[in-house]
Amino acid sequence: MCILTRQTDSDNQQSPPQQFNLPDARIRFWPNWLDEALAQQLLEQLQQQLNWQQERIMMFGKPVPIPRRQVWMGDAHCVYTYSGSRFVPQPWQPRLQQLAAQLSEFLQQPFNCVLLNLYADGQQHMGWHADNEPELGHDPVIASLSLGASRRFDLKHRRQDWQLQLALGSGSLLVMDNGCQQHWLHRLPKQTKVNNARLNLTFRYIAAPS
Ligand SMILES: O=C(O)CCC(=O)C(=O)O
Numbered sequence: 001m002c003i004l005t006r007q008t009d010s011d012n013q014q015s016p017p018q019q020f021n022l023p024d025a026r027i028r029f030w031p032n033w034l035d036e037a038l039a040q041q042l043l044e045q046l047q048q049q050l051n052w053q054q055e056r057i058m059m060f061g062k063p064v065p066i067p068r069r070q071v072w073m074g075d076a077h078c079v080y081t082y083s084g085s086r087f088v089p090q091p092w093q094p095r096l097q098q099l100a101a102q103l104s105e106f107l108q109q110p111f112n113c114v115l116l117n118l119y120a121d122g123q124q125h126m127g128w129h130a131d132n133e134p135e136l137g138h139d140p141v142i143a144s145l146s147l148g149a150s151r152r153f154d155l156k157h158r159r160q161d162w163q164l165q166l167a168l169g170s171g172s173l174l175v176m177d178n179g180c181q182q183h184w185l186h187r188l189p190k191q192t193k194v195n196n197a198r199l200n201l202t203f204r205y206i207a208a209p210s
């Protein structure tokens with residue numbers, strides 16, 4: 001097993017990313033893509049303004065609330081099926097549409113929808129999964145922006161004994177592509193000592209029906 005950890009440093013959007021060429025995948029990481037004050041301001045604004053939902057998923061035949069709150073937002077055709085439920089997007093909040101456009105320009109990659117996850121504290125989490133729903137296409141590019149409390153993010157190869165752990169601090173941007181969803185899984189583990197909220201935004205692209 002190989003566990004690699006990177007700590008954040010003072011890079012910004014002008015700096016080249018930290019790049020991890022993993023077996024069967026690529027991860028790029030900008031520790032300070034947004035500066036600290038802007039990240040904090042955006043966190044507070046989105047926490048207050050958005051219509052946060054605690055979705056329920058079916059587990060062993062019973063509806064169970066997921067351990068975080070979510071918003072699904074994007075272009076009207078971006079209907080998304082996740083853990084057996086169908087999500088119709090909320091219309092764009094202007095600041096988020098602007099961020100999607102900024103990321104599209106920055107990464108030279110279209111984004112037309114975003115899943116927002118709000119973790120009230122370190123008890124809230126997300127289990128092992130891949131963002132490999134068919135709507136996202138064959139090899140999706142997922143751009144993950146984090147605001148608020150720093151949390152650990154784990155990746156593991158599906159078939160080989162490889163793991164990667166990253167600390168995702170406020171304002172950091174993580175980009176997963178080149179096989180990451182096909183060959184790896186990721187999760188946000190519980191961290192019971194974390195008392196503050198974290199908001200994560202994963203920008204995605206869903207092709208319009210032809
Ligand atoms: O909160 C995170 O960093 C992970 C979010 C995630 O994996 C997802 O939205 O699919």
Ligand SMILES: [Fe+2]
Nearest residue numbers: 129130131186
């Ligand atoms: Fe994910």
